[in-house]
Amino acid sequence: MAESLFTGLKVIDCASWIAGPAAATMLSDFGAEVIKIEPPGAGDPWRASQPIPGKTVDYYWQLTSRNKRSLALDLKHAEGLAVLRRLAASADVFITNFPLPVRERLGMAPADLTPLNPRLIYASFTAYGEAGEEAAKTGFDSTAYWARTGLMDMVRADEATVPSRSMPGMGDHPSATGLYAAIVSALYRREKTGLGGVVRSSLLQNGLWANGCAVQTRLFGEDVALRPHRDDAPNALANHYRSRDGRWFIMALFNEQRQLRSFLGAIGREELTDEPRFATPASRKQHARELVIVLDEIFSRRDLAEWRTILDGVGITFGIVATVNDALDDPQMRHSGALAPFGDGQGLTVMTPFHIDGVDKIPPARAPSVGQHNEAVLLGAGYSAADVERLRGLGVVA
The missing domain is CATH 3.30.1540.10 (formyl-coa transferase, domain 3)
Structure with missing residues (x-):
C-alpha cells in the first residue's frame, strides 16, 4: 500500500450497508489499513444491492469497500467475538452501525471494547441517535435522512407534486463525511491526550444539517413554504x-x-x-x-x-442539469479528482470529496471478495496457522 497520511492506522469496519463503511473508505483513501468484518456466506448485505437486474458485478460494493481487506467472521460464535476483541485491542479505530441492542447482545458496545484499548476510537453510527424512544430503531438514508428531516417534502417541483424519492446512498455518503470528521477530530484529540474515546453520528442529525436553512428558519418561528413551481x-x-435541444x-x-x-x-x-x-x-x-x-x-x-x-x-x-452520462464524460470530474482510475487501470471510481496539499491518496484497489483476507488478517493478529485451521473448522471464519 502506498504511503499516505493515515498509513499505519488500523481501522476495523464492523458496519454494514453504506454510511459507516463509507467513512472507513475515506480513511482508506489516505492509507489506513481497513479490515472489513462481514458475516460468512453472502457477506455484507450491501453486496447484494445490485442496481441492474441480471448483472453480477457489485458496482455499489466497489465504491464503498475499495482498499479494504475482508474477514468473514461469525460474531454470534464466542470464538468469533474473541477474534474481534483481539483485533480491537490493537486497532486505532472501530466503526459500527449495528443497532444498539445488537451491540449489547454481541458484546461489542463501547463498554465492551474501549477498556481493551485506551487509544481506541469507537465510531458509532445510528439512524436516529442514541437517546430517546427511537434510539434502537433501524433506518436507512431514505427513511431517516431524507424523509424524516423534511428534505423529501421540500425537494419537489411544487406542492402538487408527490415527494421525491432519494437516490441510493444520497444521504449515506454525506453522513459518512460527518462520521469521518468525528473520527479525525478524535484522532486529533488523541494526539494531544493519548486517549481514544467514543464518537457518534446519525442519519437524522446529518439530514437535519443538510436541511438546516429551512429548519433554522422554522426554529425562529417563521413558516417555511414549499417552493413554487x-x-x-x-x-x-x-x-x-x-434549451432548444431539450437540455x-x-x-x-x-x-x-x-x-x-x-x-x-x-x-x-x-x-x-x-x-x-x-x-x-x-x-x-x-x-x-x-x-x-x-x-x-x-x-x-x-x-x-x-x-x-x-x-x-x-x-x-x-x-x-447533468445526467449520469454527462458526469462520465465531463473532463472537469477528472481534473478535479472527483473521478480517479482504479489502481489496476481498469475503470474509474468516485473519490473522497476533498484533498490535502502535499498528501497523496493511495491508488484505489478493488473491493475484496467475502473472506478474501481471512488468513492474512488472522496471522497478522497473532494467530498461528493451526489456530486459523481450527477457526475454519468451527465455522468461525468462512
Missing part, C-alpha cells in the same frame, strides 16, 4: 430553463446590479434593462413570471452547448 419562481434570474440548466445570477446588463446583452435582449417591468430588483420580483416567460422563449432558440459558451463568456454562474 419554476414557472412562478420569485427570482427569474435564479431559475432553471430548457435543462439552472442560473444563479444573484449579483444583478453588476451582471444584468451584460447578461441581457449576451442573450440579445439588452433593451430589457430599461424595460419598466424589469428595471429594478423590486419590479423584476413583481413581474418575475413575465420575465420567466421571456427567458423561456429566448433560451428555446439555441442548444445547450451554445448557451454554455455565451453564458460563460459573460461570467454568469450557471450549471447544466
